[in-house]
């Protein structure tokens with residue numbers, strides 16, 4: 118220290134001790150990460166509570182499907198991605214943050230049963246770390262994820278992708294308002310309106326605002342594209358790892374459905390499930406601030422639909438790129454696709 122001076126914050130001082138914290142480690146002074154929190158609290162947003170995991174032993178965590186979490190007759194795919202990414206993140210040096218993930222959905226998950234997440238520490242490098250996670254129910258691997266983490270690093274910077282011009286979220290209707298309007302909209306078929314009114318409505322932990330005001334229903338054909346704003350309801354803890362898990366959770370809520378848009382018709386009952394899911398996180402963001410999700414489906418063929426997406430902050434920064442392939446079939450009656458097959 119006598120020969121060189123370094124920028125540092127003084128965090129403790131006594132007659133004998135002066136503890137210096139170099140600038141690159143000042144994140145250690147940030148608010149407590151949820152990854153070290155031992156219990157869920159009521160004040161946490163529902164999204165954060167859904168992603169909460171209990172540590173079982175080294176590299177093993179347990180998640181459950183909360184009664185008020187979206188289910189769709191099975192464990193929601195986004196819940197697997199978000200919880201598995203949370204499990205992986207808990208085993209990585211907190212200075213390293215996820216930059217990409219690749220996942221496969223192997224079996225329908227049973228929401229009445231806890232999910233065990235087994236993390237394999239594939240590699241810990243100086244800048245990068247890699248993790249493989251298996252989600253297990255009844256002794257079967259139902260879902261698997263590979264994720265890569267990186268220490269923050271400066272470098273070349275460009276962004277060609279432009280955020281489309283869309284209305285601000287404040288000018289758009291919430292899902293709840295949209296539902297109310299649809300129930301009374303005389304332009305929509307009565308059968309559809311009755312179905313919307315009678316279907317049990319469980320609010321999602323994520324607020325969604327569709328950018329295009331349209332009157333299309335699940336019975337009307339529309340182009341294979343969609344744009345909507347989303348944000349977690351309530352405030353999330355200040356942990357970038359959590360914000361990425363919440364974006365991962367949300368990304369599967371309305372994604373694959375876009376590849377069905379051109380094929381919708383009266384009476385269509387589909388059996389569609391996500392098969393795989395990939396994400397690249399380009400820049401930091403908050404998932405409790407509005408994020409624009411731009412979705413396109415370039416192809417559907419051979420009972421598989423392909424969708425790609427981009428997420429932007431309100432300022433137009435490209436924060437996430439993602440892709441998914443899913444099974445797209447007409448439902449066989451009686452519909453049995455949602456039956457857990459463990």
Ligand SMILES: CCCCC/C=C\C/C=C\C/C=C\C/C=C\CCCC(=O)SCCNC(=O)CCNC(=O)[C@H](O)C(C)(C)COP(=O)(O)OP(=O)(O)OC[C@H]1O[C@@H](n2cnc3c(N)ncnc32)[C@H](O)[C@@H]1OP(=O)(O)O
Pocket residue numbers: 189191192193194195222223224225226292295296299313369370371374388389390391392444446447448449450452453454455456458
């Ligand atoms: C109201 C106003 C507001 C406006 C709202 C507007 C928009 C909102 C839009 C939508 C929002 C609503 C809901 C959508 C939200 C979220 C969607 C969530 C998506 C998910 O969260 S998705 C969950 C994750 N992803 C998985 O969980 C896949 C796990 N992975 C597997 O499940 C296997 O890996 C598989 C199947 C892929 C390959 O497995 P395999 O090789 O063994 O495949 P196989 O073809 O043999 O089928 C095996 C068995 O699947 C069943 N089955 C097959 N085809 C069927 C058919 N056509 N009809 C009925 N059942 C069928 C039978 O049970 C059959 O079994 P069997 O033949 O014995 O009967």
